[in-house]
Amino acid sequence: MSEQCSGGTTIHTLMKSTIEPAEGNKVKVIVQIDDAELEPSVAKAWREIAKEVRLPGFRPGKAPRKLLEQQFGSEYARSEALKQAVPEFYSQAVIEADVDVIAAPELEITEGEESGDVTFEAVVETRPLVQVAGYDGLRVEVPRASATQEEVDEQIDRMRGQYGELTEVERVAADSDYVTIDISGTQNGEEVEGLSVEDYLYLVGSGMVATEFDEHLVGAQAGDELDFDADHPDPEEEKVQFHLVVKNVKERVLPELTDEWVAETTEFESVQELRTDTQEGLSGAREQEARIAVRTNIGVELAKLVDIEAPDSLVNSEVQARLQNLAYQLQGRGIRIEDYLQMTGRDPEAFTAELKESSEEAVKVDLALRAVVLAEGIEVSEDEMDEEILSLIGEAELSLEEAREELRNGGQLSAVRSDLAKRKALEWLVERSEVVDTDGVVLPPELLALPEEEHSDHDHDHAGHDHD
Template sequence: MDGDRVKLSVVVDADEFEVAVDAAFRRIGQGLRLPGFRPGKAPRRVLEARIGLEAGRREALEHALPDYYGRALVHHEVDAIGRPEIRITGGADSGSVTFDAVIPVRPRLSISGHRKLRLEIMSPEVNNEEVEAQVDALRSQLATLETVERPATQGDLVTIDVEGVRGGEPVPGLTATEYLYEVGSGAVVSDLDEYLNGASVGDDLEFEAEYRDGEGRVSFSVSVKAVQTRLLPELDDELAAEVSQFSTAEALVSDLRDRISHAKRGQVGMLARDAAARAVADLVTIEVPPDLVESEIDERIRDLDARLRSQGLDLERYLEATGQEPDEIREEFREAAEVTARVDLGLRAVAYVEYLDENDERLDSYLDVMAVQTGLDVEEVRTRLVDSGRMLDVRADVSKRAALEWLLDDADIVDEAGNPVDRGLLEPPEPVIPEEVLPVDETNGVDPDNNGGTGVDLEDGEPPGDEEEDA
């Protein structure tokens, strides 16, 4: 066995497995029609005589094995990152059931080069260009349009007749007359901006381009009818009073500067942590285990599906609308998923080499915050995490947070010009509460399929090499 797998040997005693066999026969009975019995009402002895005990035990194994395996992972705190290879080693016909599970686990790395990192982030100071951009946005609210005789340029508004055709048929939504279009907006296809930039009144444009419906190339015919430019009013006290609550231009500009400063200073912590994460990811030189990348892709797809459902959609309809296959969307996520996996491995390695990964006080503080956020007693939070098998993840999260903060404390953080960034802006974020901790009335926050360790005797695991894993 290599260094990224462990083996668990599990024993399920006969009495515990007998409960699963009884349940298996009840499920089998629901689908059988036997003379003299209503569906699901035939007693087990009748079913055994009809199909044999082996069929019931086989059904019980298929149904209960994932639960036994999951409880073994929780008991031994195995950091599994992929599907196990399970081999039944005994009890298929009678008595206690034993099986071995060979499990891909997250590798533990050694790391170097993480000390005294130089992290460059966007300056939190406000520059005049940023203020001017906000002023122009306000001025544009009261802009007027002036017809010009010159060729269209970026930002101009052009009046066009446009027709999009595919296979000899007009494409819905791509045919319009007297359509007012901003050059450079990319509102139809990017190729349209390229052709309109430099076009004059009377020009007829013909080109082909891919459209976002993913159904193939579209032939466009465009006639330029007019070119207009925006005239922005000067910023004065009258304009300031019209577009804001301020009576003077000076007060308006001062407020805009303060708002930009507040927003940029609020981003410093996030930008610095992102920079530290990217830096530590670059220090991970091993090939990331494929199981870890696939797991991260799965998580991103689940997040996408959840966001879509919150908008009244789902992943299947999203794929239909975008013309994508499931494998294509997985490939879209792959590069970012690998970076996230490298960050994960790198932060865990930093936590290990800097002795940050075993700190009960830090974990207790983390659980205290969770308790306050959920309104639960801290011991209830702890119990729910343990019962749901999430405590290992929470410990890792605490360690990775500690590693990230250690990197920030140790690093030189500068802006683009090399000026030191105010460390007072590096406030750590609030922890994210796992679902298993959130109050749930019916299940009391505990996975109803996880009934603890009753009846399951977990033998010592066999990790890579000659070492033994403590139960």
């Protein structure tokens, strides 16, 4: 017999299942179903058939089952019922046994295809268990968590640059200088539209027209004439022959950094105040980068300890998840993935290869974190589960118990517990890893902790759902 649970899911009480190991990281799920359990599915199949057939004297969907059985044979509906019911029975079996499947099963009905009790077998790939020797002695490097005086100077110079003046100089051009040039672009002696202009102010080193411009303009001076070939801005066009006439060279002269200038152009009263604020702003950004890099780089080092190839099924799932996430983000801006690749100048094949590589690493990080959970006996309390489930509920009108039951019946309760355990394993690793910056300085403990608001919404770049 079958029972209906609170979430609407059918629980089959006359179903028995056993799990046997199979080749590699696969298992064989053997399910036995009492004939009575299949009857609701058979009845449903007949109702669907009745909607499709036309029998004299009966409206669509009203033909009695016995008449349909005489017309088509009882095997027809049973076959349709098995197609629908077997996957459902399989799902219930793996959820009840908490089998961590990562791919679609190979299903085979071994008994009862035509009548009587039904037995079927499902061979399915499960998430492999790995061992990661050396995880408790990781050493990771992250960006420096404070700004240097040079970086502060560069930031202030960029600010000063907004108020700089261009002054003509009598010397050869260097990077960051401006040159006034006449440009003539031709192909086979014919002027190219849009590539010929007079008195064009060009920033040396910007690569705005073509990289060859910078190569020839560095070292040029007023009066020089330059001839060279360069790629057309449109990659499908032939090369362009350029002729440049250098009219003058200018450098940007920055205003003197004084208390007076600072008071006039900023919210601060002195150079020291400006430097202090700039230092704090840059260092704050550096600290945040370091915090993020701690966990990302621990994951990278952890993945290196996994000595098996990432299963293709997990990698493919991760690739698809990342593509869907990217597509969703771009859709909000009205951009297709194809347009995004073109706008960013990325080759589709190279993009796909990068996506696969990062997905393989994410899968290995996931497997390694699961290994740490098992090795260290990391557990998730029921209070932690309740807190996580409440955060998942959000604004939905569900009680905690209703949400827990829906997760359990959908086979996702184990996934929630596993994600929490992996999160705790990552923090366990953070506490025990040696984390240094690019200068070899050990990061202070306060920079290893997550900001409080991130504890509940920490988003790991890891593959990992317990039931795919």
